[in-house]
Amino acid sequence: MAKTTPLKTILTTIFVAAFGMPASAEGELSLLTWEGYADDSFIAAFEAETGCRVSATYVGSGEEIIAKMAAGGGVYDLITPASDITRLIIEAGFVEPVDISRIEQWENIYPQFRELDNIQMDGEYYAMPYTWGAIAFMYRNDAFETPPTSLAALFDPRNEGRIALWDDKSAIYVAARYNGDTNIYTLSDEQIAAAVETLIEQRPLVRRYWSTAGELVDLYVGGEVDISNTWAGYQSALIAAEGIEVTEFIPEENAEGWMDSWMIVDGSADNACTYPFLNMQLSEQGQCGVANVNGYSVANPVAARNCMTEEQFVALHQDDPAYLDALLMWQPLGDRMGAYVNAWNSVKSQ
Template structure:
């Protein structure tokens, strides 16, 4: 879910990417891959990793479904891993080729979306919440009312990131429902709340890291790691955890069924499970990872950061999004389509 700005990596020819010894094609969220990590990997293995960016799970899924993409690894969010798996788009991992598989923190092994980590390796995890410039708005930021019942100080100054699953489920929790609900009364309330709030929004866009750092926007629904990066550039910014409910995500790396550089992919998967390397991923994008022992290699400012260490009072409000039923997905898509008009 998360994370994620404009594409910064090399974009490759649409005709597909030929396999070649010593190369690896990674399809990942934008601004989410540490260049330092890739340099270290190349220095140790001789393998060059080329990164192609995407901005949404649905974008990645559609590209992989279409075939002919040439990618080897992809990094879907938790609720999309079962879709990739069930559609036969990713391969079951051979754990005998992953010497560092035991470094996955036990809490991230038997996860609901991939029990036993048969198909994926943790990349990073975090939350979706509210980022606010406290010089502009000094009220409660730990509520989705910031974007669903916009305070006067933020009207025309708030951005809502265009992530359907996050935004629609935030609205569902706000009106008292459960994520991926099929309850049409709850869905109508969520839809009405979103439609009523939209005129008070400035935009529905990515790019909050830059625009909030520069005071172009006063608030945004965004991701916690990016929120920390914003605060480091602009100390007036704070991150809020909606008490009505907010999404948690874990993005994980999966080997594509039609990967052409399989040996290189396994070397990369094993490499990122070393604690010091997992810490490099986190140090760049500012999200927690799922590798035990990585904490000692993390920057000091992440160990106590309010965007990374969830305050106790808001922990229970965080929920991993389930994989929605086709009917629930249909309802949410209808709401989202109307919201885009």
């Protein structure tokens, strides 16, 4: 079992007031996860095959995951944080080790993910890599005569009222890169302050800080925004399905990359549904299930090869793991997490 640490108290103080307490869910496998990770298109078959009932609470940011865990995360069985906060969650004692001997396709996961320090501690794994992708940028094709190639478009007064930005601490990363500070995970206090100033100057141009995939889709479909950041592959497909042409791009200032993992909430390993669910999610059923719903790349290229078309396999960079090296993959912020979160909150409070 995971060890309780004083870090739980610290995280509770930082996050709970902002996000509140989760609701209890009994008699089922309860997930705290992102949209699409528990979609009926592949979860229904799992429920039918195993008799396990799955319920999901969706989040819009990593900070919300931390807040809900700090507020009483025992009501959940599994969570899917990104790799920038997995170490924090492990050290806080919110989760317990994953018995990789019970994960049937563990060795098929990309070595880059299996070797990450921030999913391990004291010789044990605490997370099962699941999906990955980029925080790309996106624009309406009919809104720009010259396609944007730089972050400058998100700070251009000509786009006033037509810009959306993810309501997440990663907004600090965006502003820092725009300012020319590329060391986005080790920013100094002065660099963070400069990013805050840039975001405050940008704020009158922003139509909405979006929190969920559906919210951003609605902004585009409703004709409210022309450019934003996006969870690459997901919202663009939903918007295109509504007949609106949008284009994703990696700006000149680069883009962040992320990797989400399943983690077992402390005390949930004994749930009879936990490991069957994890194995399903790493199999063809779960890997192509989430790829087809969200458009994300997946952690098990062997399963992906077995269930994807060649076109999809290539489009999702499953054949090119070196693509990961071109992105600014999210990294743990350590004791600087509070500085980034507080900085973003200060922008929104203006």
